[in-house]
Amino acid sequence: MFAQADGGFDSHTLRHGGIEQWWLTSLENWGPQGHVGSNPSSSAFASLKLGYGGYCPPERKRAWCGNVVHMKIVSWNVNGIRSIFKTTFRDWLASENPDVVCLQEIKADTASLTEEITQIDGYFAYFNPGLKKGHSGVAIYSKVEPVSVERKLGIPRFDAEGRCLKLTFRDFALLNFYMPNGGRFKDDMPYKLDVYTQLFPVLKELSGQETVLAGDFNIAHTELDLYYPKQNEDNTMFTPKEREQISTLINLGYVDTFRCKHPQQKAYTWWSYAYNSRQNDIGWRIDYVFVSKPLEKLIVDSFTQREIVGSDHGPYVVVLAKSFDTKTPPVYKKTQIQDSLFS
Helix, strand or coil: CCECCCCCEEHHHHCCCCCEEEECCCHHHECHHHEECCCCCCHHHHHCCCHHHCECCHHHHHHHCCCCCCEEEEEEECCCHHHHHHCCHHHHHHHHCCCEEEEECCCCCHHHCCHHHHCCCCCEEEEECCCCCCCCCEEEEECCCCCEEECECCCHHHHHCCCEEEEECCCCEEEEEECCCCCCCCCCHHHHHHHHHHHHHHHHHHCCCCEEEEEECCCCCCHHHECCCHHHCCCCCCCHHHHHHHHHHHHCCEEEHHHHHCCCCCCCCEECCCCCCCCCCCEECCEEEEEEHHHHCCEEEEEECCCCCCCCECCEEEEECCCEEEECCCCCCCCCCCCCCCC
16 A cells, blocks of 8 residues: 655665665663763753653663663654754754654655755655645654655545655564644544544554554543543544544554553653643643554663653654664765755
């Protein structure tokens, strides 16, 4: 059902190959007192209140100690990729040092994807911007070059809005979604539910393989996933019909990586800009990373990052006891020219 498609941009056309090697992340990369991939006195730590983003508490470090290798995957609705690059993204990326970053709601057309955004040393970059300027769109930064990139699901409106990006690697598939919201007055609810209905057969087919589903699903699944469940029972993102979609996804064989590690914890990924919601942690958990059953045993850690600002969403981080097989990530030069926008 997925198809190779025009309309997306990737950075591999800008580079000149690489040397094949095994890329493994080990605990030798831990810095002083558990800082990952960056000196705690660096500008990243000076300019951001990172919390779990840049510091690994002793209890978390102990939890990782048995894993010689790990893969860190992040899902983050940035609510505009250009604005996030002007604020927190670069410092956050340097300090968090993720292997894969799935971004949603990038709100950028191809003309807005400048070199600063498309060419980040150490990462291959893939984009699926929506056709309507300033709306939707998704992106993935990966330290590994995938075997294939797919951008169309076969749902005309969904595809035109740039809401999905699938990367297939040597031994697993990664899908990044920005699912429809449904609308405050539910005017788009039929569209939202129809997308889920059409998506489920595709995901069922992938559920027996090693598959990762990341993104903004625009649904809080249970009462643990929002601060005011009773007051929102008939509101968009928490109606019974919407919640059923996440239940169906789990019944297809996918594991909510946050609930796997934190069965009863209340933690959120989105906060309204009104009423000091973020400051008071009055939020919703609508951003997820699901993994198929074959990957469940590899879930090492998962956590939200309310303290990382720049969007009304915070990053959601998952760590898997899994390594990447990769070519050397690209190092870009200022003289390189963006000679091909779409593949």
